[in-house]
Amino acid sequence: MDTLECIKTRRSIRKFTEQPVEFDKLAKIMEAGSQAPSTGDIQNWRFILVTEKALIHDLYNHCFQQEVVFNAQAAIIVCGETDSAERLYGLRGKRLYTVQNCASATENMLLAAHALGLGACWIGAFDEDKVSTVFGIPENARPHAIVAIGYPNENPTKQFKDLAKCVYFNSFGSKIEDLHLVIRDYSVEWKKNLDSGKQQGKRGLKKVHHHLKKFLAKANKSNMKSVMEKPKK
Numbered sequence: 001m002d003t004l005e006c007i008k009t010r011r012s013i014r015k016f017t018e019q020p021v022e023f024d025k026l027a028k029i030m031e032a033g034s035q036a037p038s039t040g041d042i043q044n045w046r047f048i049l050v051t052e053k054a055l056i057h058d059l060y061n062h063c064f065q066q067e068v069v070f071n072a073q074a075a076i077i078v079c080g081e082t083d084s085a086e087r088l089y090g091l092r093g094k095r096l097y098t099v100q101n102c103a104s105a106t107e108n109m110l111l112a113a114h115a116l117g118l119g120a121c122w123i124g125a126f127d128e129d130k131v132s133t134v135f136g137i138p139e140n141a142r143p144h145a146i147v148a149i150g151y152p153n154e155n156p157t158k159q160f161k162d163l164a165k166c167v168y169f170n171s172f173g174s175k176i177e178d179l180h181l182v183i184r185d186y187s188v189e190w191k192k193n194l195d196s197g198k199q200q201g202k203r204g205l206k207k208v209h210h211h212l213k214k215f216l217a218k219a220n221k222s223n224m225k226s227v228m229e230k231p232k233k
């Protein structure tokens with residue numbers, strides 16, 4: 001599966017089979033997470049891999065009993081370690097960059113899981129204090145996300161928002177008409193042409209009808225005339 005295909009077909013999976021996930025696949029997922037971009041390349045994420053059923057059950061309780069966590073065969077708690085970020089970038093490093101670094105690692109893991117034929121879901125709703133206590137997360141680290149993983153037992157679909165609705169050009173709010181031409185999606189233009197061709201075709205046909213009617217009326221008139229007129233000798 002190529003990268004764009006992987007991005008496009010990844011979905012949040014919340015139902016898993018009971019098949020355990022092989023350790024080497026979990027290792028590949030975490031490796032993908034650790035290869036994400038980070039501010040100044042500080043790689044200040046820390047991953048806690050949870051596979052024990054009892055601990056997954058604890059996690060489920062601290063994730064407001066979300067079924068997806070209960071069903072997961074494994075979970076990865078993505079923590080941000082704030083010391084290096086704060087030392088290098090101050091409050092912005094601690095508050096913003098660490099969150100972003102962990103988010104980029106989390107997305108990498110979701111994509112890796114999908115590429116490996118697994119299902120995964122990003123869990124953000126959990127009791128941070130409880131998770132920190134149960135999993136021994138120190139003061140200078142914070143759990144940012146939990147990735148629930150297993151073999152998928154559902155195949156959800158989704159509607160993507162129109163790209164043109166979220167893309168502005170050069171300043172916030174300024175849109176471009178015919179974005180599809182900019183991104184070279186000519187299918188939209190083909191359809192437009194086809195539709196306008198059909199419309200023109202309909203208009204053209206109407207005109208032909210109109211002229212034909214006029215012509216026939218005229219022809220009829222002159223035929224009648226020729227019948228009424230006496231043939232010239």
Ligand SMILES: Cc1cc2nc3c(=O)[nH]c(=O)nc-3n(C[C@H](O)[C@H](O)[C@H](O)COP(=O)(O)O)c2cc1C
Binds near residue numbers: 011013
């Ligand atoms: C920051 C963040 C937190 C999320 N938290 C949860 C969560 O607690 N539980 C859950 O089921 N899904 C959670 N999700 C997954 C979103 O619901 C999901 O990505 C969204 O509905 C789009 O679906 P998709 O991932 O299939 O494209 C979270 C996603 C993000 C980015």
